[in-house]
Amino acid sequence: MTAVVRPRRFVEPSALPGFGPALGFTMVYLSFFLLLPLAALVLRPWEHGFGHVWSVITERRTLDALKLSFGAAFLAACLNAVFGTIVAWVLVRYDFPGKRLLDAFVDLPFALPTAVAGIALATIYAPTGMIGALLDPYHIQIAYTPLGVMVALVFVGFPFVVRAIQPVLEDLHVEVEEAAATLGASRLRTIALVVFPAILPALLTGFSLSMARAVGEYGSVIFIAGNIQNVSEIAPLLIIMHLEEFDYAGAAAIGLVMLLISAVTLFALNGVQALVARRGLR
Amino acid sequence: MSAPSPARRDPPLLVAALIILAVGYLGLVVFLPLLTVFIEALRKGIEAYFSGINQSEVWSAIKLTLIVAGVAVPLNTVFGLAAAWTVTRFDFWGKNLLVTIIDLPFSISPVISGLIYVLLYGANGWFGPQLQEMGIQVIFNITGIILATTLVTLPFVARELIPLMQAQGSDEEAAATTLGANGWRTFFLITLPNIKWALMYGVLLCTARAMGEFGAVSVVSGKIRGFTATMPLQVEILYNEYNFVAAFAVASLLALFALITLAVKTVLEARFADELAAQRWR
Amino acid sequence: MSLEITNVNKSFGRFPALNDVSLLAEDGEFLALLGPSGSGKTTLLRIIAGLEIADGGAVRFGDEDLLAKPVRQRGIGFVFQHYALFKHMTSAQNIAFGMQSKARKLRPSKAEIKAKVAELLALVQLDDLGERYPAQLSGGQRQRVALARALAIEPKILLLDEPFGALDAKVRRGLRRWLRELHERTGLTTIFVTHDQEEALELADRVAVLKDGKVEQIGTPEELYHEPASAFVFDFLGDSFQFPCVVRDGKAVIAGVDVTILGAATPADGPSTAYARPDAFVVGPADGPGFGARIRDVLLAGPDARIDCVLDDDGAIEVRVPHAVAQKLAPRNRISLIPREVRVWAET
Numbered sequence: 001m002t003a004v005v006r007p008r009r010f011v012e013p014s015a016l017p018g019f020g021p022a023l024g025f026t027m028v029y030l031s032f033f034l035l036l037p038l039a040a041l042v043l044r045p046w047e048h049g050f051g052h053v054w055s056v057i058t059e060r061r062t063l064d065a066l067k068l069s070f071g072a073a074f075l076a077a078c079l080n081a082v083f084g085t086i087v088a089w090v091l092v093r094y095d096f097p098g099k100r101l102l103d104a105f106v107d108l109p110f111a112l113p114t115a116v117a118g119i120a121l122a123t124i125y126a127p128t129g130m131i132g133a134l135l136d137p138y139h140i141q142i143a144y145t146p147l148g149v150m151v152a153l154v155f156v157g158f159p160f161v162v163r164a165i166q167p168v169l170e171d172l173h174v175e176v177e178e179a180a181a182t183l184g185a186s187r188l189r190t191i192a193l194v195v196f197p198a199i200l201p202a203l204l205t206g207f208s209l210s211m212a213r214a215v216g217e218y219g220s221v222i223f224i225a226g227n228i229q230n231v232s233e234i235a236p237l238l239i240i241m242h243l244e245e246f247d248y249a250g251a252a253a254i255g256l257v258m259l260l261i262s263a264v265t266l267f268a269l270n271g272v273q274a275l276v277a278r279r280g281l282r
Numbered sequence: 283m284s285a286p287s288p289a290r291r292d293p294p295l296l297v298a299a300l301i302i303l304a305v306g307y308l309g310l311v312v313f314l315p316l317l318t319v320f321i322e323a324l325r326k327g328i329e330a331y332f333s334g335i336n337q338s339e340v341w342s343a344i345k346l347t348l349i350v351a352g353v354a355v356p357l358n359t360v361f362g363l364a365a366a367w368t369v370t371r372f373d374f375w376g377k378n379l380l381v382t383i384i385d386l387p388f389s390i391s392p393v394i395s396g397l398i399y400v401l402l403y404g405a406n407g408w409f410g411p412q413l414q415e416m417g418i419q420v421i422f423n424i425t426g427i428i429l430a431t432t433l434v435t436l437p438f439v440a441r442e443l444i445p446l447m448q449a450q451g452s453d454e455e456a457a458a459t460t461l462g463a464n465g466w467r468t469f470f471l472i473t474l475p476n477i478k479w480a481l482m483y484g485v486l487l488c489t490a491r492a493m494g495e496f497g498a499v500s501v502v503s504g505k506i507r508g509f510t511a512t513m514p515l516q517v518e519i520l521y522n523e524y525n526f527v528a529a530f531a532v533a534s535l536l537a538l539f540a541l542i543t544l545a546v547k548t549v550l551e552a553r554f555a556d557e558l559a560a561q562r563w564r
Numbered sequence: 565m566s567l568e569i570t571n572v573n574k575s576f577g578r579f580p581a582l583n584d585v586s587l588l589a590e591d592g593e594f595l596a597l598l599g600p601s602g603s604g605k606t607t608l609l610r611i612i613a614g615l616e617i618a619d620g621g622a623v624r625f626g627d628e629d630l631l632a633k634p635v636r637q638r639g640i641g642f643v644f645q646h647y648a649l650f651k652h653m654t655s656a657q658n659i660a661f662g663m664q665s666k667a668r669k670l671r672p673s674k675a676e677i678k679a680k681v682a683e684l685l686a687l688v689q690l691d692d693l694g695e696r697y698p699a700q701l702s703g704g705q706r707q708r709v710a711l712a713r714a715l716a717i718e719p720k721i722l723l724l725d726e727p728f729g730a731l732d733a734k735v736r737r738g739l740r741r742w743l744r745e746l747h748e749r750t751g752l753t754t755i756f757v758t759h760d761q762e763e764a765l766e767l768a769d770r771v772a773v774l775k776d777g778k779v780e781q782i783g784t785p786e787e788l789y790h791e792p793a794s795a796f797v798f799d800f801l802g803d804s805f806q807f808p809c810v811v812r813d814g815k816a817v818i819a820g821v822d823v824t825i826l827g828a829a830t831p832a833d834g835p836s837t838a839y840a841r842p843d844a845f846v847v848g849p850a851d852g853p854g855f856g857a858r859i860r861d862v863l864l865a866g867p868d869a870r871i872d873c874v875l876d877d878d879g880a881i882e883v884r885v886p887h888a889v890a891q892k893l894a895p896r897n898r899i900s901l902i903p904r905e906v907r908v909w910a911e912t
Contacts, residue, residue, distance in 0.1 A: 015615040016452060022364045044401050105312055111541075111544050111547075113493070115518055116536050131314075158312065215391065218497035219497050236391050240500075243397065456644070460640060
């Protein structure tokens with residue numbers, strides 16, 4: 001048979017109307033609100049030369065801020081991965097009064113404006129606050145330390161892991177666990193070798209979403225962080241500081257670096273996730 | 283829930299321990315900050331609460347927030363409909379890239395979302411000086427706030443509609459077309475009724491985020507009291523002036539709105555599960 | 565007026581779905597497009613309706629160029645495989661939709677629409693179910709609403725995509741008969757797509773068999789059955805077995821036996837492949853002519869008895885014989901097998 005090889009068309013012809021206007025509007029809208037501004041982020045750091053970019057991002061203060069933003073986000077995501085899995089498990093598998101309410105409240109960190117969460121957390125963990133006062137006698141301080149930054153990021157990232165795992169756990173057929181039981185596996189063995197691998201890709205998705213969100217977080221952090229230079233100053237705050245000094249190139253440089261590190265991290269996590277999923281564990 | 287399969291039965295002690303752990307974590311991370319908002323707001327009594335809110339600055343902040351959401355949400359709704367129609371009803375080159383770009387604002391730090399508009403329209407921005415000469419000020423003005431808010435909330439409606447419309451397919455629209463209906467008639471009488479709950483869901487999440495956005499807005503607003511301070515920014519201003527009762531009082535309004543959002547969202551999810559794509563909220 | 569399809573081409577990306585397809589449906593004819601999945605039959609149907617855009621070729625109805633018109637002006641009734649009923653509208657609203665979509669000048673009055681809906685509901689025997697929503701109807705009822713909805717625009721042509729695909733076997737048979745009667749009553753030129761050869765042969769005036777985007781054969785069910793144009797058509801219309809053979813003097817020599825070749829054309833002499841139906845075999849004693857075989861199982865249920873056997877030179881075969889023959893046989897018996905008649909096509 002002589003297969004007619006055609007060049008790939010831009011759009012497959014369709015019986016439904018509106019492709020041109022709808023695509024046109026979408027592209028203009030995206031360009032105006034997203035792509036043009038992002039182009040500025042990519043182009044503007046270099047206007048005072050590469051040296052300026054290098055000096056801004058290798059400055060001790062910048063490095064410390066980046067380290068804090070990414071480090072605290074990573075630790076917060078780890079904490080949420082562990083507890084998020086437990087919460088998802090409990091919500092899917094067990095029945096207890098108030099469960100539905102609890103389920104609804106998992107999303108609160110999405111719904112509550114970050115500034116509101118920020119001042120509440122700062123109040124709770126300040127040395128005079130509800131929890132801060134409990135810890136003060138042991139000389140443990142959370143507010144105005146890197147620990148405080150992490151606490152805020154735990155709040156922001158909490159729902160991601162739960163919401164990623166929940167549907168997978170719900171869809172997991174009971175037969176799988178029954179089969180493991182009939183084959184003589186203990187409950188622990190079944191969970192470790194059958195259930196956990198099934199939710200692992202979702203767990204990784206939740207982890208990366210949680211971390212991505214935490215890295216750029218601002219509102220909930222700045223109140224509890226105390227913003228002490230080289231100690232509890234996060235990268236987004238540094239951007240604002242550069243802007244206030246009208247150092248647009250410096251601000252853009254930090255923003256660009258943050259985006260790049262995030263992209264690389266997400267890319268790596270996606271890679272791991274794809275690897276796990278491909279091993280047929282899903 | 284019916285009794286679980288014996289293969290899924292866990293030791294009662296373990297179940298109790300896990301439930302307590304999950305409830306405890308949720309309580310600490312989510313409930314406590316929420317509770318704190320109301321406790322702190324009412325610390326000095328109901329009168330102090332109301333006088334905290336009943337200030338002209340606060341009223342202007344409320345008004346500004348409603349205006350900003352009132353512009354950003356309809357814009358993103360129209361965008362979401364156009365983008366979803368384009369992506370789900372046609373097959374064209376670069377479709378997956380377009381979907382990725384639509385998602386992009388979710389992975390950008392809010393501060394960067396504000397920053398990129400400053401890079402364009404700020405005093406040292408690409409277009410800032412020219413616009414200034416024409417008497418148009420974008421940054422430190424309501425326009426900038428609307429731009430930043432629109433960007434941050436850009437994906438919400440589209441993200442909710444795309445998976446749903448993809449799953450529904452275009453058979454009903456094709457049927458309407460064979461029956462002689464034109465594009466608008468098909469859209470309003472067939473498409474819209476099929477996606478109305480998902481649309482409402484997306485608009486709800488979009489509105490919640492638009493009203494609560496802090497990071498992006500704080501970069502572009504300049505925080506001019508009574509003029510460019512939205513509610514979350516007003517919370518920050520009051521908090522930084524140690525006017526805690528007023529700060530938390532305004533915060534409590536936002537928290538109340540968040541609770542209403544959660545309630546409506548939960549009801550929508552429970553009643554119209556099949557008609558929602560149950561997107562992850564970010 | 566007849567529907568004339570000439571040299572229609574269509575590809576999806578790099579995948580050619582239709583390759584120079586030409587077809588003619590006579591006025592009032594009931595035509596089936598039969599083929600396996602991926603043969604292009606649904607694509608062809610959707611091109612006629614305007615739901616896909618052809619890359620080239622022409623579709624004419626009488627002297628009207630259908631491809632030049634947008635879907636909504638073609639006036640073609642289309643019944644979707646999964647019905648595509650509007651979920652948020654009642655049966656009556658679904659049926660009325662097309663009439664209400666007409667330009668104001670052409671739109672019938674409310675009363676006329678109402679009367680027409682009632683008439684159509686009666687036609688599809690759903691008189692009392694006009695206020696039901698699709699979710700409250702059974703599969704067969706939905707199918708009929710979809711049909712009534714398509715008929716409401718008084719189409720020139722009716723197209724049905726796998727009309728019974730989503731229904732269970734019993735409902736299917738009932739609806740089939742009913743659809744045939746409906747066609748006789750309306751006299752509409754009707755084309756339907758199916759992958760079920762029994763359905764095509766039973767319902768249609770003529771059947772077009774499609775393979776890899778080409779029309780393999782078109783003809784009445786009798787023609788297809790008695791004069792299949794290719795091994796593919798023969799195989800698609802029923803179970804078949806194939807053997808290597810040598811054609812000599814108009815006979816196929818299989819395992820040393822001369823076997824009658826069916827069909828008008830006589831293939832050229834030389835090695836070829838012979839095709840036989842399972843009911844066209846002669847079962848003989850162990851030392852008889854043909855292939856030696858051992859019986860694995862004798863199944864006596866059904867109109868014909870079925871004999872499952874293993875050929876000595878490898879391969880299993882299940883032939884159908886009258887019960888009278890089968891009753892003398894038992895598992896582990898040795899027999900000989902030879903086709904009574906075969907078909908041979910020029911090798912491609």
